[in-house]
Amino acid sequence: MQITSNFDGGNILVRDIADPGDAHLEIRRDNNSDFYQWFYFRASGVRDTPLALHLDNAGTSSYPPGWKSYRAVASYDREEWFRVPTEYDGTRLTIRHTPEHDSVYYAYFAPYSHERHQDLVAACQLSPRCRHELLGATLDGRDLDLLVIGEPAPDKRACWIIARQHPGETMAEWLMEGLLARLLDDEDPVARQLLARAVFYCVPNMNPDGSFRGNLRTNAAGANLNREWQEPTRERSPEVLHVRRRMESTGVDFCLDVHGDEALPYNFIAGPDGVASVSARVHGLQDEYERLLTRASPDFQTEHGYDPVPPGAANMTMCTTFIADRFGCLSMTLEQPFKDTVDSPHELLGWSPERCRKLGRANLDALYGVLDRLR
Numbered sequence: 001m002q003i004t005s006n007f008d009g010g011n012i013l014v015r016d017i018a019d020p021g022d023a024h025l026e027i028r029r030d031n032n033s034d035f036y037q038w039f040y041f042r043a044s045g046v047r048d049t050p051l052a053l054h055l056d057n058a059g060t061s062s063y064p065p066g067w068k069s070y071r072a073v074a075s076y077d078r079e080e081w082f083r084v085p086t087e088y089d090g091t092r093l094t095i096r097h098t099p100e101h102d103s104v105y106y107a108y109f110a111p112y113s114h115e116r117h118q119d120l121v122a123a124c125q126l127s128p129r130c131r132h133e134l135l136g137a138t139l140d141g142r143d144l145d146l147l148v149i150g151e152p153a154p155d156k157r158a159c160w161i162i163a164r165q166h167p168g169e170t171m172a173e174w175l176m177e178g179l180l181a182r183l184l185d186d187e188d189p190v191a192r193q194l195l196a197r198a199v200f201y202c203v204p205n206m207n208p209d210g211s212f213r214g215n216l217r218t219n220a221a222g223a224n225l226n227r228e229w230q231e232p233t234r235e236r237s238p239e240v241l242h243v244r245r246r247m248e249s250t251g252v253d254f255c256l257d258v259h260g261d262e263a264l265p266y267n268f269i270a271g272p273d274g275v276a277s278v279s280a281r282v283h284g285l286q287d288e289y290e291r292l293l294t295r296a297s298p299d300f301q302t303e304h305g306y307d308p309v310p311p312g313a314a315n316m317t318m319c320t321t322f323i324a325d326r327f328g329c330l331s332m333t334l335e336q337p338f339k340d341t342v343d344s345p346h347e348l349l350g351w352s353p354e355r356c357r358k359l360g361r362a363n364l365d366a367l368y369g370v371l372d373r374l375r
Contacts, residue, residue, distance in 0.1 A: 032222025038168030066262030178357025274309030
């Protein structure tokens with residue numbers, strides 16, 4: 001057996017794989033950071049071989065509660081990802097699987113490659129509704145892409161949707177893929193009505209460097225981008241700096257920041273509840289948005305989520321809180337599970353790329369319901 005991860009998004013350290021039934025691995029830390037939880041690797045020469053792959057440092061990872069009731073994903077073709085038996089004993093995570101083919105990929109969640117990201121951006125710009133803007137370069141010299149959908153006008157709402165500030169949360173870009181496909185569908189009546197009254201500014205991947213490096217949470221400098229919104233710098237967090245500057249030029253009437261949560265097996269929204277300047281009107285808009293999203297998708301719920309933040313105690317370095325305060329608008333964080341949804345589980349796939357895409361489409365129904373009240 002051979003185990004490798006020297007590819008886009010790969011992450012694993014090989015310790016001892018002499019016995020495939022008792023192989024020892026470790027997850028590599030993000031560069032310049034102590035964060036780690038994302039893994040993605042390939043096992044070769046394993047057809048019909050019972051594997052027990054131990055991730056020995058799982059118990060000291062960034063979010064150990066995320067391993068409870070978790071199952072890793074596997075794929076032979078990197079297109080279809082399915083769940084495989086996984087155990088956590090409080091110290092190490094063990095993946096048990098007997099592959100049907102010579103090589104198999106294992107990952108924390110279905111990866112979203114930089115190549116697929118480039119394909120997504122290229123495909124979207126072919127639509128007459130869409131323009132591509134290059135906001136600038138990352139620290140590793142990669143492009144930071146913005147898709148502008150619709151024709152700007154003073155009376156139109158400026159709707160910003162960003163994803164994957166944390167690169168290991170690949171479900172965020174899978175969601176964006178579904179949302180963008182619906183928004184660019186000329187025969188979709190909701191999309192047509194939205195674009196008649198709004199312009200969308202979409203950043204499908206805020207952190208392409210961290211994504212390529214196989215990081216869980218940080219960029220090439222080791223910065224957690226979702227703690228850089230108050231004072232981003234070109235040296236540490238150019239991604240946030242570029243997006244903030246563009247937001248200042250467009251204004252913001254709505255902002256959705258798409259993420260994934262390691263521990264909670266639910267889709268939920270976290271709003272700017274601890275921001276002192278947020279009005280009752282904006283809080284009411286969030287409540288209505290969540291109600292409409294619950295109706296549009298049974299995969300979304302409002303009962304479980306993060307504990308409320310007391311008024312005035314918000315972390316103002318985060319995107320949702322900073323944008324809500326700076327622009328006085330409806331600004332929210334959408335969280336998806338790495339595991340599955342407790343209320344609507346799928347035994348074979350768990351929370352999957354296609355379910356992410358469908359939730360992305362459903363968000364447009366919710367936005368349609370509140371659009372005219374955003375100002």
